Amino acid sequence: MRVAIVHDWLYVVGGAERVLEQLLRIYPGADVYALFDFLPEADRARLGYAHARTSFLQRMPFARTRHRNYLPLMPLAIEQFDLSAYDLIISSSYAVAKGVLTGPDQLHISYVHSPMRYAWDMQHTYLRESGCEAGAKSLVARFILHHMRVWDFRTAAGPNAIVANSAFVARRIKKVYGRTAEVIHPPITLSSQRFDGPRGNHFLVASRLVPYKNVEAVVRAFARLPDLQLVVAGSGPDAAHLRAIAGPNVSFAGFVSDEGLRHLMATARAFIFAAEEDFGIIVLEASAEGTPVLALGRGGVRETVQVRGPQRTGMFFDTPDPEAVAACVRGFIEQEDRFTREACRAQAEMFSADLFRIRFSRFVEEQLALHRAACETRPRILPRLEAVG
Template sequence: MKNNPRLKIALVHEYLVKLGGAEKVLAVFAEMFPDAPIFTMLYDEKICGKVFPKERIKVSGLNKLPEFIKNKRRYLFPLMPKTIENFDFSDYDIVISSNSAYCHGIITNSNTFHICYCHSPMRYAWDWYHEYKDEQRVGFFKKMIISYLMKKIRIWDKAASDRPDVYIANSKNVQNRLKKYYRTNSLIIYPPVDINRFKVQKTHEDYFLIVSTLTPYKKIDLAIKLFNKIGKKLIIIGSGNEMQYLKNISENNIEFLGYKNDQEVSEYMQNCRALIFPGEEDFGIAPIEAQACGKPVLGLEKGGLKETIISGKTGELFSEPTIESMENALAKLIDNEKFYDTELMRKNAERFGKEVFVERIRDIIKSVIRKP
């Protein structure tokens, strides 16, 4: 990019209201392109301001809504398509969208090249549609309204899927879903993991660890029910709208720590027995971080973990999201604990290092620049 000082780049991300895996990817984009503004529909400076300073943020009018409404943003989904389309990118040469639902739908002119880095097509409109309806815990008539609105969203989503010039999928799993729902081809570039933040530690303390946002699809309740049953210590780092519910169903062997900064998370990972990852993710950064520490991962054999965990060598995968299936895999992990090769786990994690990601993104930018 230094050879093209006049090139103007913008970044887009749906919401900056938490710091999860998608935000870690955005942070690397922001570091790569320090002059690029970040367009977003909602912004919480208290939570995200240190990583994404207010001076770089261009936020939509939705951010003026009262806090109690913004905190229920899943009910704002009918407003999102129009909101994302209202952003004006006519002054920019390249726009990179960090997409989990709506960002692929930005409108750019013929002189602006749109690169969509896709964490996932809109989950609750497609493959997780029925689970999403059930999670709302509403009555029959409200579910009918949700069904009607979702039909409208799917029509918009499919039309908007033609707008990016290039799709980058964060995993083979997402690439397959882009092909299924959008009928589009994509490149695969795995999300960047800051491997150097972690040190291999061959010893451990007597606890298992979860690092996750506490939302229904993460299936944290499944892990809690298992650890309630077996009585082993489980530490949970993260926050989210399921926090109180999960606390209510937990026994005394389960500890909730809430949000922790990167350094604190690193220390807990380096000292745990294993990372527990019970939900289906399109990629999943935390399992890579755990392997970078030389720690095995217990996870569901679906989604991105099939690409990042070598079962029997860097962790154990369970086939069904049930207590029985998970318990059997955990027993196997504990039995094999002394045989896991910490250096092999580290080497596996290095496949997903930040340097690899940056190099491949820059190659794509260079190819765009060379186009007539």
């Protein structure tokens, strides 16, 4: 059985690329396709492939740094991949990968990290943060996004089966595509060594510093909590603004290595997450370090943080504003001793890479069996009209 894995694009290693890594462990001989691939060789080796077969976008000017400018060409580019030699095609899609062209005798399973958020329910947020709310630039952007929605909806009929990375995304898929998706949560990397030392005095935020991550709400919340310490890890365009509004009890670590981030998580009193995400792998990474999570109670975190029962792993706040965050932190402090490292780690282990491979492999085998049975079924041929006469 020849297998192709189609990924949107490859230029950083994030959550979607961790899924790709596990898919390549399941199918180590698979060929990898992507619109473009600018990963260094070390990252490619880490993910499990030597080179990807890329589209014409790989050779376009400034594709490495301004690839989003080529969004209108991406549907055309993904449709140029000739996958006719493969029996099984797996697309790992958060933009256009699910739109590859496949035949009736090929099985196409699409792991959808999310429908294109900037073209659907987050269009207005995207336009606002891009400075495209009004004027000629806005008109062009809205026209492009409209056509992306039309293409995205049409190509949703292509895969034989769709897998969602969370029940939250499955609901979005049902709403915008009208299709039912199987939920298989993405894998997280569990720590090889457990930290059982004392906790520090700090609360932790780790995020790219952009508006929709709502880090500003957390920073302003700690202005109301002057006796508590907050550490902000990460970089981004909002960094200077956040430093300007932060009080003396807020420190900025900037970009930190994976090892450094794990240590900050393990020694934090709690990890604070104020964004609405499709899944939120970093939340489970904090749990894997035995650290409780205080999160905005929307999106995928509702499936990964236990807020009831004796094995609680965190608490939710309802809105991403300073008052709600501060109230949640105060509520956590009142019952801090009820949260254990063991409960947090046990929750994270339910999302391990081993379990992901088992669940995904089982789903593919089920779909292969159904597909083969459908291909072997002979259609009933109606008699010719003259024979009936």
